[in-house]
Structures are given as C-alpha cells and as structure tokens.
Amino acid sequence: MKRAALKILWFNDIPLIIVGVIINALITxxxxxxxxxxxxxxxxxxxxxxxxxxxxxxxxxxxxxLFIRLLSLYPGYANKKKRWLRMPLLxxxxxxxxxxxxxxxxxxxxxxxxxxxxPHIGLEYLMGTMMFLVNIYLYESFHLFAExxxxxxxASEIQKERITSQLINLKNQVSPHFLFNSLSTLIHLIDVDxxxxxxxxHKLAYVYQGVLxxxxxxxxxxxxxxxxxxxxxxxxxxxxxxxLNFKLMLSEKVRKKQIIPLALQLAIENAxxxxxxxxxxxxxxxxxxxxxxxxxxxxxxRKIQGYxxxxxxxxxxxxxxxxxxxxxxxxxxxxxxxxxxxxxxx
Numbered sequence: 001m002k003r004a005a006l007k008i009l010w011f012n013d014i015p016l017i018i019v020g021v022i023i024n025a026l027i028t029x030x031x032x033x034x035x036x037x038x039x040x041x042x043x044x045x046x047x048x049x050x051x052x053x054x055x056x057x058x059x060x061x062x063x064x065x066l067f068i069r070l071l072s073l074y075p076g077y078a079n080k081k082k083r084w085l086r087m088p089l090l091x092x093x094x095x096x097x098x099x100x101x102x103x104x105x106x107x108x109x110x111x112x113x114x115x116x117x118x119p120h121i122g123l124e125y126l127m128g129t130m131m132f133l134v135n136i137y138l139y140e141s142f143h144l145f146a147e148x149x150x151x152x153x154x155a156s157e158i159q160k161e162r163i164t165s166q167l168i169n170l171k172n173q174v175s176p177h178f179l180f181n182s183l184s185t186l187i188h189l190i191d192v193d194x195x196x197x198x199x200x201x202h203k204l205a206y207v208y209q210g211v212l213x214x215x216x217x218x219x220x221x222x223x224x225x226x227x228x229x230x231x232x233x234x235x236x237x238x239x240x241x242x243x244l245n246f247k248l249m250l251s252e253k254v255r256k257k258q259i260i261p262l263a264l265q266l267a268i269e270n271a272x273x274x275x276x277x278x279x280x281x282x283x284x285x286x287x288x289x290x291x292x293x294x295x296x297x298x299x300x301x302r303k304i305q306g307y308x309x310x311x312x313x314x315x316x317x318x319x320x321x322x323x324x325x326x327x328x329x330x331x332x333x334x335x336x337x338x339x340x341x342x343x344x345x346x
Contacts, residue, residue, distance in 0.1 A: 008071050009139070010146035013064070016138065021060050024134075025052040028127055055101075059128065062097060063135040066090050077147055083140070091132060098128045200238050207231045218324060219258040219345060222250065222294070225265075232265045236272060243277050247286040254289040257344040260320045266313035267296040267340050273313075275338075276301045289344065293330070297339040314340065 006012060029049055070090055074082040102124050210228030226248075233246050246268075268285060275298065277283045285298045317340075318329045327343035 021057045024056045067139045220261050223255040243282045245284045249288045270313045271298040293341040300338045
C-alpha cells in the first residue's frame, strides 16, 4: 500500500502527515476553544487534543486518499489542469463525508469534557474546508516538485548517455585516422629506406598501442601522454629528419594537468599535414603552457591545397572538449604562425 502510494505521489508523505496532523490539531483547538489551556485542567486539554488528533488524522487520510485517486487518473505535470478542474468534485465528496462525520458519527463516539462544548457546525465546516485546501495544495506542490526533480534527473542521465555515445564515436574516429596517416608515412619510407621502414613499423606498433589505450579514457595527464608523444615525434623524424624540429617546455606542475587523449599527437599531425617541410623551409613546433592553456605553435608555411581547411584531427579535438568542458579550444593564426590552444583541466 505504501509503495503504491509512493509510486503515484513521487514522494514519501509520512513526515508530512505527522507534522500536518499535529499542527492542524493545535490550530483547530486554538480556534474552537480559545484560552481553554489556561482554564481547564491540563489533562483534560490533552485528552481533548488527542481526540482532535484522531479526527483530523482520519480527515487527512481521507483527503490523501481522494488526491491519490485523482492523481492515478490524471498523473504528472502534463495533467495538472485536468486535476485542478476536478477539484470542486473532489471537494464535494469531502464535504459530504465531513457533514456525515460531524452530524452523525461524532455524536455517537464523542466524549464530553467539562469546559468543552461542541463548536458550531458552520465553524467546523469552515475549518474542514481550510484543511482540505491546505492539504491539496501541499500534496499538489510536493508532487509537482518531486516530478520535476525526477524529470531533471532523467534529462541529465539522457544527456550523459548522449555525451558518452558521442565521445565513443569521436574517439573511434581517432584510431583509424591516426593509423591511416602513419601508414602513409610508412609507404614513403619503404620507397626510400627498407631498413628504416622496418624500424618504423616497430615504433608504430608501440605508438598505436598507446592510441588503443588512450581511446578508453576521457582525460589523461600530459605526463601520461609524453612517452607516446615522444615515440610519435620519433616516427615523424624518421621521415623528415632535421627538417622538422620540436621544442617541449612544460613545468612539472603543468605536466600533471589533464587534456583529452591524443590531442598533442593530432595537433602535431595537423601541423605536419598542412605545412611545407623541407631543408630550405623547416617546420618548427613548440609546446608550451600559458594562462591555463597548452599551446602547440608552429611557423606557418601552408601548402597550397586545403589552405583554409583544418583536418579531421582539429575538429575531433574541439568536439571532444565541447562534450567535457565549457572551456573552448582556441585557434590563433596570422601570416607567420599557427597556434592551437588546448584548455588544461584539473
């Protein structure tokens, strides 16, 4: 019975019943028998108050039962207007039962106490009406509040599931994308140096192991990323040699900060993919930190193709950050340099 009511009401109303009945009984005693506490013996006042607790408790449960019935027929926030339109009918049922209780039932069970007469039936009906309205208002308010809270929790869970699904899809993009570009480098090496290409395959296996491990995480510390980054840089150096230069300047404090997995590798890959790299035009990439951002900066010497286009890597980085934080990925560039700024997360 309790579970069924809880399922309909969306909240546990037992504390409300206990507090409500006690307060209603005190107010009713005060209205009916003003100053009686100071006139009649205290034990008689307690006895009368106990009778009011019983009577008001029964009326409270009656109102509760009527409201739960109405709520079962027209549940939820969407049906609140239908419930409100049927409140007069609910009140009519309550009023008839109240008149029956005060006019026929109470005289049969009422115990008279010296100094306590029966109040006028009109006053009793007025107090009953006020109790009905207050009870209905309380139950309706608590129910709507509990339902809206539950809807917010469900919306949050749905949003969380959506974000998780999007993150999985984005991280799954990284793995084949990274492998494709690495294999492109391998094809170039096979034509140039067979021995170097074999060494490259071993390094690639280690780096790709890091890729597979990284896509399992939403965030990683920079310190965790560095071994794989250094291996990835080693792969690129196999192809470009001294024409590609890297400078890493990060404090121990910064290295403990978190970023999304593979962000550094994708950022460097973007720089390599879209810029000319040659003996006469070497590419210089630096990784520094400033104002709670990680800066991956390179001199700008764009290839003609895709001049205004950023690759999948940068879009992937930006989209993953959007799902995890309000801090934005920032791209700054002019005719001399390109800089990708990644938020450092605690």
